[in-house]
Amino acid sequence: MNDRKEKKTKRYRPNVAAIILSSKYPEKVEFFIASRSDVRDAWQFPQGGIDEGESPKEALFRELKEEIGTDEVEIVAEFPEWVSYDFPEMIAKKMYPYDGQRQKYFLVRLKPGAKINLETEVPEFVQYTFVPYGKIFDFITYFKRPIYKKVLEYFRKKGYL
Template sequence: MIDRDGYRPNVGIIITNDRNQVFWGKRIRQHAWQFPQGGIQYGETPEQAMYRELHEEVGLLPEHVKILGRTRDWMRYEVPQSWSKRESRGGYRGQKQIWFLLRLIGRDCDVHLRASEHPEFDAWRWNDYWLDINAVIEFKREVYTMALNELARYLPGHRHGMAHLQAHK
């Protein structure tokens, strides 16, 4: 499902623990780390898609998490044509995302990366909330920065920090 501007509706998921660290997943068979994310299927609300993706990618159920907040508007990023598997489908530009900030109220052992037949991650760890944005694939950095900055206000005991993009030369 691609909108008329060429963006696929998607959800991004930032899971925090009681120390305000974030879940950081390693893409299967790659040295690339990211937050869980996935497409919104026809007829799904962003919240329904978030819970489905949370289970498919991380193995967590609704009772394992509490929603702390979500972004107000869509955040968009373009996928370079060299990365796009959909380039044969004319008009695809990238993703538009609603981001959710969750608190893990379950335990670390509730995480199951093999909950689906097609796992996305083969490892995970807790990382500082204000992660090094340069660890994120380049074309997603701006949207990660915007999501982390907008959602930080929902963190219990949140400190005013900011994720910043650093220009590559």
């Protein structure tokens, strides 16, 4: 008799994430972070799902327009691999049938004159700020910290930050 439980294959939602640098980059390195409208005190980088037939870059620009009201950015660099995380229990039910997200990260710079507008059709964020590298983790929600650290460290080692 086989007592092993069948291992459930996890399902990850394809997703893009934008690490946005202010238009003052590279002279001044400061990061855009925003507080979610649906989870109190949950600060993060903008991110969103990749639609069927859409490339990660197409999704990046669409999601930025939908979430922060502008797609006026230039891509500085791309994280070379996909990274995954599991949703915490409080979010998992809302995101069913997915167990987590599989993300492609882009480091982008706001173009001079780009206007951020959080009052989008479906507001994702209630406020935003720009912070230096050393302050990011004072804000970021706990379950995103390991991936953010991995991705940011990569961009630092490559000389972008």
